[in-house]
Amino acid sequence: MKRSWTAWIGYVVAGWSAAYGALGVWWALGGGGFPFGTGDPELMAERSAAVKVSLLGQATPEVAGPVIAVLGFVGAVAAVMMARGVAGRWARRLLPAYAWLLAIVLTVGIQDYRTLIVFAYTPILAIAKLLGVWPEGSGWGDLYLAPRVNLMICLLAGIGWALTAVAYRRRVTTSCGACGRAGADEPSFVDRWGRGATWIAIAAPLVYCATRWAWALGFSLGMDPVAYREGQEQGLWIAGASLASFGIIGAVLTLGLIRPWGEVFPRWMVGLRGRRVPPMLAFVPAVLVSVLVTSASFMYLRIVLIDGITPETWAFNLPEVFFSVWGAALFVSALAYRRRRQRACEACGSGVTDAPNEPRGDALRPRSASRAV
Incomplete structure (x- = not known):
């Protein structure tokens, strides 16, 4: 997988984008489960501070749903084009720009402290469970609330978009698809x-x-x-x-x-x-x-x-x-x-071999x- 991820990462991201775009349509049509803004109980518990916590603190499904749908469906098409190595004059600029835009939005723009809280407190609570000091009246469901899980999924999708952009660059340039090197490995x-x-x-x-x-x-x-x-x-x-x-x-x-x-x-x-x-x-x-x-x-x-x-x-x-x-x-x-x-790349031979x-x-x-x- 480490050597072949550049071949499949774009298709995985395209599938996620299409699925999330479909959810955007569902939310826009009045479907339940909207995880941002007015659909986030944690944010709505203190509505005046919602924007300080999240840039989407006041988002509504009627407005955000169509935007999510468009970004998702366009993203699915763009990811497939990048996976197939479409390299026209404008594609070389627009496709990676769109990928990096979504990567930044998903990993930083829409995030807040709760994603970090989930990752950080999971091992703490696991240790508490093993030691028998689990907090009274609480469970895993109190940590893994639906809007938090959604933020985690979006963060991972953002990382996927960044990897898609990297894979596309390797595909349309002279860089090695396996290691990313392009000729002489100069210091950066x-x-x-x-x-x-x-x-x-x-x-x-x-x-x-x-x-x-x-x-x-x-x-x-x-x-x-x-x-x-x-x-x-x-x-x-x-x-x-x-x-x-x-x-x-x-x-x-x-x-x-x-x-x-x-x-x-x-x-x-x-x-x-x-x-x-x-x-x-x-x-x-x-x-x-x-x-x-x-x-x-x-x-x-x-x-x-x-x-x-x-x-x-x-x-x-x-x-x-x-x-x-x-x-x-x-x-x-x-x-x-x-x-x-x-180490030395098995595909292109670049790099230095050292004893394992x-x-x-x-x-x-x-x-x-x-x-x-």
Whole structure:
């Protein structure tokens, strides 16, 4: 699948787009299940703040349904054309532009913090289930609400559109369809900035983590005392600290993108020590986290721009604004890691072959230096 995904990703995205376009028609005609705006119970619980949470906070099925239908059906046609490699003069420009537009809209534009919440709290609740400390009166259905699941599906579809655009570029240029290389593999900006971006990606989430642990340890950070005590009684600050702990673990794992143990399993990992770390094992989670935190950050940016910052509220919203910095830095770091770990391509022969179970001595050097060696 890793070698052949460029052949089928466009058709998968086309199928999703056609299905979602059909749902747009259903919603426009009065069908139930509209997951945005007025059809989202979470947003409607505090309607005045709906636009701050989501750009579609006030959307109605009568207006949004036809728009979704048009975008979906046009997208299905465009995805099939890209999968078939239609490469006319205008197609080379319009098709990838449309694909990237939908990718940005689906992964960032319509998203809010809830997609990140679902991904982050799923392992926390799973561990709570195993330990027998499952929150009383709650279940998986409280986390996986229909509008949240819809946002997750849209985010994955957005990633699919981005991959479709990448596959199309490979198909209509001289790039290798399997690895994406086009002739000489010259250094790019991600090679030059990858190491610095990694350190930024490590530091950026720590401000958020510090505020959540401060609340759990009894420091209100300027919050209204009554509201702080209510949060303590409800266990909100402990839950926030648990989520922050995953942020700290993620920061430590990010360091592996520039350290040898990110390429070869360390000695203490019994059964795996000395083996080569599959590049996708680090690359895929890093890219997914970068998309999730970036999509959430824009919601907090809207809140800060509309409501401003006060001594009582800064810890709620300001740290999350920097999630966009975290996401961008992590994405660049992940790309640099992937480029550095690319081995010789079986299809085109480009790249450098290294021993599968041994670290390369030039692993952290610029790619130009690696070729010189």
